[in-house]
Amino acid sequence: xxxxxxxxxxxxxxxxxxxxxxxxxxxxxxxxxxxxxxxxxxxxxxxxxxxxxxxxxxxxxxxxxxxxxxxxxxxxxxxxxxxxxxxxxxxxxxxxxxxxxxxxxxxxxxxxxxxxxxxxxxxxxxxxxxxxxxxxxxxxxxxxxxxxxxxxxxxxxxxxxxxxxxxxxxxxxxxxxxx
Amino acid sequence: xxxxxxxxxxxxxxxxxxxxxxxxxxxxxxxxxxxxxxxxxxxxxxxxxxxxxxxxxxxxxxxxxxxxxxxxxxxxxxxxxxxxxxxxxxxxxxxxxxxxxxxxxxxxxxxxxxxxxxxxxxxxxxxxxxxxxxxxxxxxxxxxxxxxxxxxxxxxxxxxxxxxxxxxxxxxxxxxxxxxxxxxxxxxxxxxxxxxxxxxxx
Numbered sequence: 561x562x563x564x565x566x567x568x569x570x571x572x573x574x575x576x577x578x579x580x581x582x583x584x585x586x587x588x589x590x591x592x593x594x595x596x597x598x599x600x601x602x603x604x605x606x607x608x609x610x611x612x613x614x615x616x617x618x619x620x621x622x623x624x625x626x627x628x629x630x631x632x633x634x635x636x637x638x639x640x641x642x643x644x645x646x647x648x649x650x651x652x653x654x655x656x657x658x659x660x661x662x663x664x665x666x667x668x669x670x671x672x673x674x675x676x677x678x679x680x681x682x683x684x685x686x687x688x689x690x691x692x693x694x695x696x697x698x699x700x701x702x703x704x705x706x707x708x709x710x711x712x713x714x715x716x717x718x719x720x721x722x723x724x725x726x727x728x729x730x731x732x733x734x735x736x737x738x739x
Numbered sequence: 740x741x742x743x744x745x746x747x748x749x750x751x752x753x754x755x756x757x758x759x760x761x762x763x764x765x766x767x768x769x770x771x772x773x774x775x776x777x778x779x780x781x782x783x784x785x786x787x788x789x790x791x792x793x794x795x796x797x798x799x800x801x802x803x804x805x806x807x808x809x810x811x812x813x814x815x816x817x818x819x820x821x822x823x824x825x826x827x828x829x830x831x832x833x834x835x836x837x838x839x840x841x842x843x844x845x846x847x848x849x850x851x852x853x854x855x856x857x858x859x860x861x862x863x864x865x866x867x868x869x870x871x872x873x874x875x876x877x878x879x880x881x882x883x884x885x886x887x888x889x890x891x892x893x894x895x896x897x898x899x900x901x902x903x904x905x906x907x908x909x910x911x912x913x914x915x916x917x918x919x920x921x922x923x924x925x926x927x928x929x930x931x932x933x934x935x936x937x938x939x940x941x
Contacts, residue, residue, distance in 0.1 A: 568927055568934070571880055572899035579795035581808055586786055589815045593779060 659716075662723035688719050771831060775822050782822070785831070786815055792832055793839050799896040800843040802885040810846055814839040836901070840893075840911045847889060883933045891926035894919050899926075 670678050692715040699708045773781035793814050798807035817838050818825075825834050884892060897908040898919075909919040 568930060569899060572895070573902070575880065575900050577795055577901060578791035579798055580791045581794045581811060582804065583808070585790065585794075585808055585812050585815075586783060589786065589812050589819075590779065590783070592812070592816045593782070593819050 659720060659723075662720060666723040685719070685722060688715055688722065691715050691718075771825075774819075775825075782815075782819055789832055789835055790815075793835050796836055796839050796896070796901065797843055799884065799900060800840065800893055801847070802892065806843075806846060810839060810842045813842040813846075817842065837911060840897070843893075844912065879934060880930070883930050886933070887926055887929055890914075890918075890922045891929065894922040895926035895930070898923055 670681060673681070692712065695708055695712045695715065699705065699712060702708060770781045770784050774785055790811065794807055794811045797810040797814070798804065801807050801810060814835060818835055825831065829837075884895065887895065893912055894908055894914075897903045897911060898905060903911065905916055905919050905923070908914075909916045912919065914922070
């Protein structure tokens with residue numbers, strides 16, 4: 561005679577997998593979520609940001625006026641972002657000091673984050689550096705291109721905003737790239 | 740009246756926008772995407788859909804209602820924080836379960852769990868009077884599972900109730916596959932003894 565229908569594995573498999581909690585747990589969760597947002601994938605954000613900048617330049621760029629006024633200098637930076645000196649005009653001491661300060665703060669914040677988040681942020685920073693490197697290579701072949709000069713300067717802006725975001729956000733998991 | 744002329748005379752109007760109502764898995768996908776964009780209402784909906792599964796798992800893994808509630812809350816908070824890391828290689832429920840198992844293990848390895856043990860509110864080896872006296876077989880089984888040692892209970896719950904393979908359970912629990920099998924064998928033997936069944940292995 562077989563006991564298979566009442567065997568322990570069968571009885572275990574029959575137990576319900578879902579058990580509703582006796583009290584609503586959402587209010588406690590919701591209170592802890594306040595002020596946090598899901599972690600944003602910075603690589604995508606930065607890539608998208610660069611693409612939008614490139615696109616906006618292509619759409620709005622005007623031919624250089626006689627006298628050689630700087631092309632992208634008149635465009636306003638993101639609110640709260642540090643001032644950016646254009647690479648073509650040289651990065652002045654103030655700018656470099658600001659960048660160094662932000663970078664130091666970023667490195668310090670980075671050490672306190674989980675390893676996975678650290679890796680992701682470094683990866684995202686690499687995206688900016690890679691973009692800058694590519695643009696520099698293109699500029700070497702075409703040094704007078706105002707578009708490439710503006711794009712190069714924008715990578716500095718992106719990097720500064722990146723540092724500023726990480727350093728000023730209490731919980732890096734809550735950061736979003738400004739789009 | 741010329742029908743064609745009548746049609747031409749009608750003012751051209753834009754078609755009314757059609758509301759697309761997503762259902763089933765597509766609706767769930769939409770909710771998930773909304774939550775990933777930071778919509779807490781959407782995340783609350785995901786919570787409502789999955790809380791019974793997560794709580795059930797936590798309750799069976801911990802054997803304690805309060806610990807299960809804490810672990811469930813920790814699971815959803817952690818899920819919210821890393822929601823964008825969910826890549827749909829597994830189902831959302833499976834992803835939540837993975838987080839829940841981690842939360843339970845973290846909690847049980849901590850000081851709080853040790854103190855709770857010292858307080859003696861979790862039976863370990865040996866059925867309680869309530870288990871022996873209870874006449875409902877399903878409840879008997881639930882209580883007998885609660886009384887299992889942690890390692891044996893974890894493997895039994897994941898493999899026996901939630902249907903994970905030995906390898907999956909071993910990975911979730913951070914154990915070697917052999918250790919996982921040994922725990923399961925022990926769990927079934929203890930349960931069999933306590934439930935008055937012959938040892939059942941598969």
